[in-house]
Amino acid sequence: MNLPNVITLSRIPLMFVIVGLMYCDWVGAATLAFFLFLAAASGDWLDGYIARKRGLITNFGKLMDALADKIMVMGLVIGFVGSPAHQISVPLALITLCREFVVTGMRLIAASKGVIVPADKGGKSKTITQLIALGFLLGAPVVGHDFSSLSGRDLSHVSAVVSEIGQVIFWLGTILAVWSGWRYLTQFKGVVFEPAD
16 A cells, blocks of 8 residues: 555545534534545645656556545535535436446446556546535635634625535536546447447
């Protein structure tokens, strides 16, 4: 287990902590969730950078990097659907979940045939867009709850704008998710849909 793989796997427990903090109402919980999210999102870049720089790229790392991204995004999406604010609608969440399961299933089939399907530029763009959206959505209660409590001012209108920006960006991320998922399927359909031996 090398350092990039440890960084990759750390995003999974961080997701649980972040979602747990989303449901806490004490002052500072939202801010802590936001900064832990930034750490997890930065880890997505850092693990790949270290792996390339030190020559530590492995098939395990390629698969787990994409899988850890999916677990973190799906966990947060589910957290937002179930949150009191319902910042992500159920249809968008279902599209996101279906896309991730389809692509992951395709990757598993390809892996069983000795073909590793790494994340391509379309998949990475989708992930980055989703992470930016989730960052805005996590930032909304930082402004509306934590900053309001500490400053004694009502910042709910600012929080609403931040949340709306996050929702618009998440819509864009959902479109990219469908588009990149289609690209994966068309690119590797020969591997996935070929007859079994």
